[in-house]
Each structure stands twice: as structure tokens, then as C-alpha cells.
Amino acid sequence: MKAPIVTVPIHKVADGKMAPAQDWVAAEEPLQIRLSGRDLAITMRTPGHDRELAAGFLFSEGILRSPNQIASINPDERGAIEVKLAQGVDIDTAARNFYVTSSCGVCGKASIEALHAAGCASLSAALAYIDPATVLSLPAKLHLGQRIFEHTGGLHAAGLFGADGELLELREDVGRHNAVDKLVGAAFLGNRLPLSECILMLSGRVSFELVQKAVMAGIPVIAAVGAPSSLAVETALRFGMTLVGFLRDGRFNIYAGQARLER
Amino acid sequence: MKAPIVTVPIHKVADGKMAPAQDWVAAEEPLQIRLSGRDLAITMRTPGHDRELAAGFLFSEGILRSPNQIASINPDERGAIEVKLAQGVDIDTAARNFYVTSSCGVCGKASIEALHAAGCASLSAALAYIDPATVLSLPAKLHLGQRIFEHTGGLHAAGLFGADGELLELREDVGRHNAVDKLVGAAFLGNRLPLSECILMLSGRVSFELVQKAVMAGIPVIAAVGAPSSLAVETALRFGMTLVGFLRDGRFNIYAGQARLER
Numbered sequence: 001m002k003a004p005i006v007t008v009p010i011h012k013v014a015d016g017k018m019a020p021a022q023d024w025v026a027a028e029e030p031l032q033i034r035l036s037g038r039d040l041a042i043t044m045r046t047p048g049h050d051r052e053l054a055a056g057f058l059f060s061e062g063i064l065r066s067p068n069q070i071a072s073i074n075p076d077e078r079g080a081i082e083v084k085l086a087q088g089v090d091i092d093t094a095a096r097n098f099y100v101t102s103s104c105g106v107c108g109k110a111s112i113e114a115l116h117a118a119g120c121a122s123l124s125a126a127l128a129y130i131d132p133a134t135v136l137s138l139p140a141k142l143h144l145g146q147r148i149f150e151h152t153g154g155l156h157a158a159g160l161f162g163a164d165g166e167l168l169e170l171r172e173d174v175g176r177h178n179a180v181d182k183l184v185g186a187a188f189l190g191n192r193l194p195l196s197e198c199i200l201m202l203s204g205r206v207s208f209e210l211v212q213k214a215v216m217a218g219i220p221v222i223a224a225v226g227a228p229s230s231l232a233v234e235t236a237l238r239f240g241m242t243l244v245g246f247l248r249d250g251r252f253n254i255y256a257g258q259a260r261l262e263r
Numbered sequence: 264m265k266a267p268i269v270t271v272p273i274h275k276v277a278d279g280k281m282a283p284a285q286d287w288v289a290a291e292e293p294l295q296i297r298l299s300g301r302d303l304a305i306t307m308r309t310p311g312h313d314r315e316l317a318a319g320f321l322f323s324e325g326i327l328r329s330p331n332q333i334a335s336i337n338p339d340e341r342g343a344i345e346v347k348l349a350q351g352v353d354i355d356t357a358a359r360n361f362y363v364t365s366s367c368g369v370c371g372k373a374s375i376e377a378l379h380a381a382g383c384a385s386l387s388a389a390l391a392y393i394d395p396a397t398v399l400s401l402p403a404k405l406h407l408g409q410r411i412f413e414h415t416g417g418l419h420a421a422g423l424f425g426a427d428g429e430l431l432e433l434r435e436d437v438g439r440h441n442a443v444d445k446l447v448g449a450a451f452l453g454n455r456l457p458l459s460e461c462i463l464m465l466s467g468r469v470s471f472e473l474v475q476k477a478v479m480a481g482i483p484v485i486a487a488v489g490a491p492s493s494l495a496v497e498t499a500l501r502f503g504m505t506l507v508g509f510l511r512d513g514r515f516n517i518y519a520g521q522a523r524l525e526r
Contacts, residue, residue: 004418004435026417028437045441046418049434049449053441056448059456060476062381067452118325153509154289154468154490155267155309171312172267174291174470174492178308178316185319186312189330193322205417207437213323227417229437246416 002047003027006230011258013132014251018261023253028208028229029108032080033057035091039080044208044231054081063091079107108231111208112238115215124240124257126196126220127163132261134165135223138201139247145170146203157203158183160195160219168198176202177209184217194218202226206245211235221260223247228255265310266290269493274521276395277514281524286516291471291492292371295343296320298354302343307471307494317344326354342370371494374471375501378478387503387520389459389483390426395524397428398486401464402510408433409466420466421446423458423482431461439465440472447480457481465489469508474498484523486510491518 010023026046033041033054040063045053051073058064069091071084085091142159145167155172158179162168171182180200187193200219202210205226212235214222222236223244233255236243242257254261268287275284289309296304296317303326308316314336321327332354334347348354405422408430418435421442425431434445443463450456463482465473468489475498477485485499486507496518499506505520517524 026437043438043441043444045438046436049445052434052445052448052452054448055452056444056446056476059451060444060447060479062479064451067454070452154492171315173309174289174468175306175308178306181306181319181323182312182315183319184323185315185317188322188327189315189318189333191330205437213319216323216325229417 002029004046004048008230008233008255011254012251013135013254013261016132018132018254018258021253023255025228025230025233025255028231030111032078034076034080034082035063036083036085050075050081054083058083108208108234111212111231112235115212115235115239118216120215120239122240123196123215123218123220126194126218126240127260129263130163130199130221130242130260131165134163135199135244135247135252135261136250137165138199138223139225141165141167142170142201142203146172159201160187161199161201163197163199165199176204176207177213180210180213184213187217196220199223201247205229206232206243208232208235211239211241211243215239215241221257223252265292267309267311271493271496271518274517275514276398276517276524279395281395281517281521284516286518288491288493288496288518291494293374295341297339297343297345298326299346299348313338313344317346321346371471371497374475374494375498378475378498378502381479383478383502385503386459386478386481386483389457389481389503390523392526393426393462393484393505393523397426398462398507398510398515398524399513400428401462401486402488404428404430405433405464405466409435420464422464423450424462424464426460426462428462439467439470440476443473443476447476450480459483462486464510468492469495469506471495471498474502474504474506478502478504484520486515 005024006027011018012021031045069089071086073083076082146157156176156179157172160169171179173179196218199221202224206224206228208231211232221242228245236256242260243255244252246253269290273286274281294308332352334349336346339345409420419439419442420435423432434442436442459481462484465487469487469491471494474495484505491508499519505523506518507515509516
């Protein structure tokens with residue numbers, strides 16, 4: 001079984017100094033759920049308890065009603081989880097609503113390759129230098145820009161900043177992916193893509209999905225208040241993105257692309 | 264335009280007393296994204312900037328490449344957002360991976376109705392009383408049960424507790440929906456559903472999706488460290504569930520079903 005946490009080399013920035021260190025990040029890998037030999041759904045999950053995850057998903061979505069409907073749940077040779085139905089059990093999944101994801105369901109590496117296949121190029125040539133002091137200034141500016149968060153504590157914020165630390169645009173949403181889609185959509189409709197001179201600041205954690213959206217939009221730097229996942233780090237490394245996490249209390253961790261923060 | 268935050272009547276519990284109050288919660292409503300007359304995807308979002316959200320989603324997913332491919336983006340008469348392509352533009356979305364959701368894409372009310380249609384019954388008869396002191400004891404027990412969270416800060420936890428506050432099962436994941444699916448899946452496979460005598464404790468915020476999963480599993484009480492969304496509150500009220508939020512520092516808010524906490 002894959003480990004639920006992964007050790008990664010990072011750089012810590014505190015008190016005006018950058019030093020190499022190690023950190024643990026939560027493992028994130030796609031899991032393809034197959035039902036009766038058919039690809040049904042993909043979820044980005046932390047490895048472990050995959051049989052229970054597949055069973056719980058199928059029950060929660062109203063697809064299965066009783067454990068007796070299941071003949072077996074096992075990983076297949078590609079790493080997908082295969083749910084086989086008991087003899088005589090017939091399930092209709094054709095009439096359901098679906099939510100699109102561009103992730104590949106087999107492994108993280110394949111999810112990253114899918115981004116290459118979609119035409120995404122390395123960001124390493126974009127935005128040569130960012131002042132660490134600029135990065136440190138972002139959380140307060142994001143917070144100042146938020147009108148809703150302070151009332152409810154229930155909204156995620158995504159802010160688009162210039163390399164000089166100026167707030168260009170801010171969106172909030174119950175879903176962090178929606179907040180980023182709103183930012184990117186505004187730039188897309190305004191014909192301002194790629195956002196090669198911008199920093200994306202996030203109020204929460206960083207999953208693969210958010211890094212993927214930034215790569216698509218050509219954003220070379222993500223700075224987040226929360227922790228990144230393993231696949232978020234791998235994707236940032238692969239595409240030459242700078243990924244900053246735990247940006248709070250005057251310090252931060254660099255999970256990828258620390259060269260942009262060095263003179 | 265619908266408001267991004269909504270006022271709801273709550274009960275605050277602090278210093279051993281329960282008192283009525285008001286709170287703001289983040290609005291959460293499904294948005295159906297339609298492309299060329301076809302239902303493409305549903306996202307649970309905070310209303311506002313829906314055109315940008317649809318455009319950003321279609322770009323991030325690699326479906327659209329240029330704003331010139333779009334003729335118009337407008338809400339249709341049902342409240343869905345309809346993206347019309349410019350003349351001569353042809354998009355192939357057939358070969359994509361999909362993620363299932365049981366939400367209805369038109370409005371929150373319809374999403375709740377869909378749960379009724381799936382056969383979910385009211386939970387109001389389950390678990391007549393819970394001691395507020397038991398609720399207050401849950402966060403420390405959840406934290407104690409977590410081995411991973413303290414290392415990374417990147418994993419969500421979901422814990423299943425008995426009505427007496429005993430931790431029965433704990434799951435962690437980068438996705439909070441996965442953590443709940445893992446819990447529910449274990450009970451499903453073990454033929455222990457419905458979980459009518461249990462409390463679901465969550466380390467983060469509460470979206471509609473999580474309440475939906477609890478309703479399906481027959482769990483009458485959710486207690487969370489974070490804030491619930493508007494649709495989470497509405498769904499809990501509708502199904503006779505007790506919904507506790509901001510459970511931390513020896514106090515909490517009750518968003519639905521406060522009768523269970525009163526003698």
C-alpha cells in the first residue's frame with residue numbers, strides 16, 4: 001500500500017533567511033473506480049482504504065443499496081479499483097449527472113502527462129525573480145481584499161497578484177476550484193492569458209486540481225496559506241512553477257521553484 | 264444576483280448555556296454548465312461571476328482554447344449557464360473522463376428533492392438526546408485519533424462517534440468527501456447501515472455534499488470544526504439532522520436540530 005504521507009525536500013524562509021529542510025505532505029493520487037468493467041468515476045484521494053472508498057462512493061451516490069449486490073472489490077492490474085456485481089444484479093448508471101475532470105485515473109504521473117498532452121508548456125522562463133518580501137506581503141492584502149470571509153469563515157479566496165505584489169483580482173467561493181476558475185475565466189474572457197507575470201494566492205490548501213488550473217493559465221507562482229499535496233508538489237516541479245505553502249506569521253515553505261526567490 | 268452570504272438563525276452554545284443568535288453562512292448552490300445545448304457539468308458554487316466561472320472551467324479543462332470560440336454565455340430560463348459556441352466552432356467532449364455527482368444542477372431545492380427521490384427519509388426519530396458536553400469532547404478525541412494531520416496539516420479527518428462520545432472509526436484524506444466515503448463504505452460493507460446512533464465529526468467545513476452523504480447513511484448528527492454552507496444548513500433542517508459548526512475552544516453553533524441537545 002502506498003503511504004498516506006510523503007517526505008519532500010523543501011526550503012524554509014523565515015527571518016529573512018532561506019534554508020533547506022524536509023517536510024511531510026499528504027499523498028494525493030487519482031483513483032479510477034470501475035463498475036462491472038466500465039470506468040465510472042475518478043476521485044483524487046489519499047491512498048488507503050480504497051475498497052471502502054469505492055463502496056462508500058457507490059452507496060452515497062445511490063448506485064448501490066446493499067453489500068449483497070457486490071461480488072468483489074479489488075484493485076485491477078492498472079491500479080484502478082474494480083467493483084464486480086453479484087450475479088443477477090443490474091445497475092443503471094446511464095441516467096446520471098456527471099462532473100468533468102481532466103485527471104487520468106491511474107496514477108499521478110499519468111495525470112501530469114495528461115497536462116503535457118493538453119499542450120501545457122514549462123513555466124520556468126516566466127517571471128525570473130520575486131522578492132521574498134513581496135510574498136510575505138500577500139496574505140494581508142488578500143485578507144484586506146476579502147469582504148465575505150471575515151463574516152462567515154466559510155469562503156475560500158483566490159487572489160491574482162502582480163509580481164510587485166499588487167492585487168489585480170480577487171474571487172471567493174465555497175469551492176476553491178471555483179474561486180480559481182472565476183479568476184482564470186475573467187482573464188480568459190478578457191484575452192489576458194497566459195498570466196505569465198502573475199502570482200496566484202490561495203487562502204487554503206493546494207491540491208493537484210489547483211496547480212493544474214494554474215499551469216493551464218500559465219501562472220508561474222502559487223502562494224498558499226495552507227499545505228500542498230504530494231501531487232501538487234510533483235506537478236509544480238515538473239512545470240517549473242514556484243509553489244509556496246504555509247505562508248503565514250511572516251514565514252513560508254517553498255515546495256518547488258525556489259530559484260525564483262533568490263537573487 | 265443571489266447573495267454570496269446568507270443570514271441564518273442559529274443557537275450558540277457557550278459556558279454551558281444555549282442562546283438563540285444569528286449567523287452568516289456562505290451561499291452554496293449548484294450551477295449546471297451547458298455547452299451548445301448539452302448538459303456538460305455541475306459545480307456546487309457560491310453565486311456570483313457565473314459567466315467567468317463557466318468560461319474558466321471550460322478553459323481549465325482544455326475544452327475551450329480562445330474566447331473567440333464563444334458566441335455568448337448567458338443564464339438560461341432554468342438558471343443553468345449556457346455557453347454558445349461561435350459559428351463553425353466544433354468541440355469534442357465525448358472522449359472525456361467524468362466524475363459522478365447526484366446533485367441536481369438547477370437549484371438547491373432541487374438538489375434536496377433529489378435526495379428525497381433517492382429514498383432518503385427524515386432522521387428526526389433517530390437519537391433523541393445528545394449531551395452538549397459530549398459534543399464539546401469530540402474535537403480533542405478526533406485530534407488524538409489522527410496520526411497524520413499533526414505532521415502535514417494537509418489531511419481532512421472524518422470520525423464516527425457513538426452517542427456517548429466514543430470514537431468508533433476514523434478516516435483521513437486530502438478530500439473531505441473521500442474521508443466520509445471511506446467511513447460510510449466501511450459501515451456499508453460491514454452491513455452496519457443506517458448509522459442512526461452515530462455522530463459524524465469533521466475537521467473542516469461542511470458542504471452540501473457531506474450532509475448528503477450523512478443523510479444517505481442515516482447519520483442524525485454532524486459536528487464540524489468549520490463553517491457550514493447555506494445548502495448544508497437547508498438540507499440538515501429538511502432531514503431532521505442536527506448540524507453543529509465552529510466546534511472549537513469549548514463552544515459551538517447549532518445550525519439545525521437544536522432539540523437533540525436539549526433535555
